[in-house]
Amino acid sequence: DTAVSQTPKYLVTQMGNDKSIKCEQNLGHDTMYWYKQDSKKFLKIMFSYNNKELIINETVPNRFSPKSPDKAHLNLHINSLELGDSAVYFCASSLGVQENTEAFFGQGTRLTVV
Amino acid sequence: AQSVAQPEDQVNVAEGNPLTVKCTYSVSGNPYLFWYVQYPNRGLQFLLKYITGDNLVKGSYGFEAEFNKSQTSFHLKKPSALVSDSALYFCAVRVSSSNTGKLIFGQGTTLQVKP
Numbered sequence: 001d002t003a004v005s006q007t008p009k010y011l012v013t014q015m016g017n018d019k020s021i022k023c024e025q026n027l028g029h030d031t032m033y034w035y036k037q038d039s040k041k042f043l044k045i046m047f048s049y050n051n052k053e054l055i056i057n058e059t060v061p062n063r064f065s066p067k068s069p070d071k072a073h074l075n076l077h078i079n080s081l082e083l084g085d086s087a088v089y090f091c092a093s094s095l096g097v098q099e100n101t102e103a104f105f106g107q108g109t110r111l112t113v114v
Numbered sequence: 115a116q117s118v119a120q121p122e123d124q125v126n127v128a129e130g131n132p133l134t135v136k137c138t139y140s141v142s143g144n145p146y147l148f149w150y151v152q153y154p155n156r157g158l159q160f161l162l163k164y165i166t167g168d169n170l171v172k173g174s175y176g177f178e179a180e181f182n183k184s185q186t187s188f189h190l191k192k193p194s195a196l197v198s199d200s201a202l203y204f205c206a207v208r209v210s211s212s213n214t215g216k217l218i219f220g221q222g223t224t225l226q227v228k229p
Contacts (some may be wrong), residue, residue, distance in 0.1 A: 004157075031215045041202060043158075043219040056214045090157060097215035099146040099208045100165040105157040 003027050006091045006106040013081055014114055021076045021109045023091030030096050032074040033103065034066060037088040046089075049074055050097055081113045116141045118207050120220035127195045127227055135190040135223045137205030146208040147188040148217065149179055153201045161203075164188060175199070195227045 004025045013019050025032065033056075034046040048056035052068045063079040074091060091106040117140045127133045139145055146165055150158040162173025169181045179190045188205060205220040 033215065041152075041222045043204065043222075045216050045218075048214055048216060050215070056216055092158075094215055097213050099144070100163070101215070102148060102160045102163055103215070103217060104160065105150075107157040108155075 002107075004091055004093055004104050004106040006089075006109050008109060009107060010110050010112075012112045012114065015081055015083060017081050018077070018079045019081060019111070020078070021089055021091075021111075023074045023076070023106060025072055025091075025093040025104070027093055027104060029093040029104075030071060031094045031101075032068065032071075033092040033094075034074065034076050035090040035092060035105075037090060037108070039087070043090070047074075047076075048097075055097070078111075081111075083113050086111055086113045116207060116209050116218050118205050118218055118220040120203075120205055120223045122223050123221075124224045124226060127225070129197050129227050129229050130194050133192050133195040133199070133225065133227070135203050135205075135225060137188045137190065137220055139186050139188060139205075139207050141207055141209065143209075145186075145188075147179075147181065148206045148208065149173065149177070149188075149190050150204045150206060150219075151201045152204065152222075158204065161190070195225075197227050197229055200225055200227045 006023045031050045033048045046060045047066045049068045065077045068074045088108045092103040094103040095101040119138050148163045149161040164181045172178045206217045
């Protein structure tokens with residue numbers, strides 16, 4: 001069983017559309033994240049949820065809205081997609097927010113906005 | 115501000131030779147350091163971490179990393195490289211006492227192991 005799974009793996013859409021990416025973890029972790037990897041492979045955190053509560057929002061545009069229906073799921077909805085949103089989005093989870101816990105990553109969703 | 119730097123965009127090594135991928139960090143407080151590997155079109159896989167204790171940390175796939183507090187470094191090493199080790203490697207730091215779980219990543223280093 002995949003520990004952190006995201007769907008879809010690839011997403012091609014037109015500018016202005018609204019799309020969602022889903023993430024599920026079966027590790028029993030309390031904390032989940034969304035990271036964005038740009039075209040230069042640079043990774044940056046977008047959001048962090050702990051026990052379904054938002055604890056990090058890293059100056060992400062309001063068009064991005066995460067939702068955590070339960071501890072095992074963290075979805076990302078994006079409104080009015082722009083060309084600059086094209087990137088690979090990674091979901092991750094960790095036991096908690098403690099410094100010594102490693103994060104486990106999903107396979108990524110490659111979003112292409114045309 | 116917390117930061118991580120990987121000074122080399124790419125490291126080339128011949129199969130069977132030792133490899134080193136460099137990482138330096140800047141944090142206020144105790145550093146909690148991690149290495150991840152990303153194979154093409156795949157997610158990040160955890161390799162190893164330094165929390166406290168021994169400066170030499172052993173991880174997955176024969177990798178190890180040496181924590182050096184005076185040089186603020188956490189270089190990734192392997193005694194004998196394999197072609198299958200070719201991938202993108204990320205060093206990361208988790209900010210102590212932030213209570214957010216946030217990881218700050220370096221810019222990544224591409225490792226090319228040639229037969």
